[in-house]
Amino acid sequence: MQSLELFEAIEQNSCQRLGPATMVLRGFAVPYVRELIPCIQVITAISPFRQMVTPGGFTMSVALTNCGALGWTTDRRGYRYTSIDPDTGKPWPSMPKVFAQLANAAATAAGFDNFQPDACLVNRYAPGARLSLHQDKNERDYDEPIVSVSLGMTATFMFGGHERNDPTVKVQLNHGDVMVWGGVDRLRYHGVMPLKDNPHSLLGSQRINFTFRKAG
Ligand code: SIN
Ligand code: FE2
Numbered sequence: 001m002q003s004l005e006l007f008e009a010i011e012q013n014s015c016q017r018l019g020p021a022t023m024v025l026r027g028f029a030v031p032y033v034r035e036l037i038p039c040i041q042v043i044t045a046i047s048p049f050r051q052m053v054t055p056g057g058f059t060m061s062v063a064l065t066n067c068g069a070l071g072w073t074t075d076r077r078g079y080r081y082t083s084i085d086p087d088t089g090k091p092w093p094s095m096p097k098v099f100a101q102l103a104n105a106a107a108t109a110a111g112f113d114n115f116q117p118d119a120c121l122v123n124r125y126a127p128g129a130r131l132s133l134h135q136d137k138n139e140r141d142y143d144e145p146i147v148s149v150s151l152g153m154t155a156t157f158m159f160g161g162h163e164r165n166d167p168t169v170k171v172q173l174n175h176g177d178v179m180v181w182g183g184v185d186r187l188r189y190h191g192v193m194p195l196k197d198n199p200h201s202l203l204g205s206q207r208i209n210f211t212f213r214k215a216g
Contacts, residue, residue: 015109018159018169021145021183023110029149030176032102033202036151039096040122040208043067046093047085049124055079061129062192068095070119070215072138079138081119081215095120102178103147103212110180112145117212125155125207127197133160133168133189136213144214145182151175151210152203153195160189175200 016024029036049063052074066072070081071092085092099120107115123131136146150173157179160168166189173179181188192209199205 016171018171018179019181019185019188021111022159022181022185022188023179024171024173025106025109025178025180026174027176028106028109028178029102029151032098033151033176035096035098036102036149036210037202039099042096043093043122046090047071047088049122050087060131061126062131063124063126063129065092065122066120067093067099067122068117068119072119072121072213072215081138099210099212102149103210106147106149106178106180107145107182110145110182112180112182115145115147115212115214117147117214119213119215121209121211121213123209123211125153125192125195125209127153127205128194129192129207130194131192133158133164133191135187135189136211137187139213139215141214142186143182145180145186147212148173148179149210149212150177150179151208152200153198153205153207155195155207155209156193158189158191158193160191162187162189164189175202 014026047065103117154174157171157173158168160166
């Protein structure tokens with residue numbers, strides 16, 4: 001193996017600790033990508049991507065859909081999980097087995113055993129899309145971690161503290177990276193900087209993020 005390839009191989013399998021209970025698992029999802037990508041089409045054929053409105057009346061730049069028993073939604077009345085897609089009036093598409101397997105394996109690698117997500121939020125970022133700092137607080141049980149899978153274009157993720165104004169660290173999330181946070185880090189503020197357009201070989205000018213949670 002050439003030294004550059006060797007370096008890339010090590011990078012791929014490295015993990016980075018961002019907090020007492022927060023890990024970035026570099027390249028963890030790469031072996032799953034070939035199975036994951038066709039699932040996006042299956043999911044969005046049932047529940048298409050849409051831009052939702054926040055309780056404050058802003059249309060999100062990120063387009064989203066869900067799979068699993070519960071799906072995260074927002075409208076003028078607030079944020080919540082529902083078992084029915086409000087746009088179709090039907091249940092969200094079921095969570096592909098490979099999704100649950102990946103989320104469970106990543107959680108285990110980060111030190112959280114027996115993670116069984118019932119919700120997978122699928123976010124699609126076009127160039128310029130961003131997600132402002134927020135806490136994930138709509139789930140019932142904060143003992144369960146959050147598992148976030150990045151595909152496509154690289155994003156700059158902001159990871160803050162427990163107060164909105166706490167300093168943030170910025171971390172590049174590349175295609176195949178998985179970030180897991182829970183425990184004492186479960187309620188830390190986080191967000192995504194406006195996405196730069198640097199087309200990805202498989203997914204083009206977009207970033208897809210799966211966020212797995214045990215919501216109900
Ligand atoms: C989220 O916080 O819901 C998504 C984070 C991401 O896109 O990486
Ligand atoms: Fe979040």
